[in-house]
Each structure stands twice: as C-alpha cells, then as structure tokens.
Amino acid sequence: MKTKPRIRKCSLCHTYTMALEHHNTQTSIAHPPIFKPNDRLSEYRVIVLHGNDNKEKERD
Numbered sequence: 001m002k003t004k005p006r007i008r009k010c011s012l013c014h015t016y017t018m019a020l021e022h023h024n025t026q027t028s029i030a031h032p033p034i035f036k037p038n039d040r041l042s043e044y045r046v047i048v049l050h051g052n053d054n055k056e057k058e059r060d
C-alpha cells in the first residue's frame, strides 16, 4: 500500500510544500478533493428529474 505525498501550500507566502507548517503557520492542502459522494447523488437526482420532465414534454 503506497502513501501518496500530499502537496500543501503556505497561505502566507503561497509556497508549495509538504511540511505541515510553514512560517509558523499551518499549511493547507493544495489540491482539495473535487468529488463528494453527496454531490454525485444530487447530480444524479437532477438528471432523473430532468428525464421525467422531457418525457412529459414528449407526451404533449
């Protein structure tokens, strides 16, 4: 099992680093996760609702 290095960023000098602290300030993760399970579910729900909407239009 490999452990991927997390690139972090100092909010003071905007320097990318792997250290947890820089300039005595806690660094933040440079690449936050984009995908969230909840977001994907809500997106799927929108598609379902949109599909139902199209069906009703076809009936008309």
Ligand SMILES: [Zn+2]
Pocket: 010, 011, 012, 013, 014, 015, 022, 023
């Ligand atoms: Zn810094």
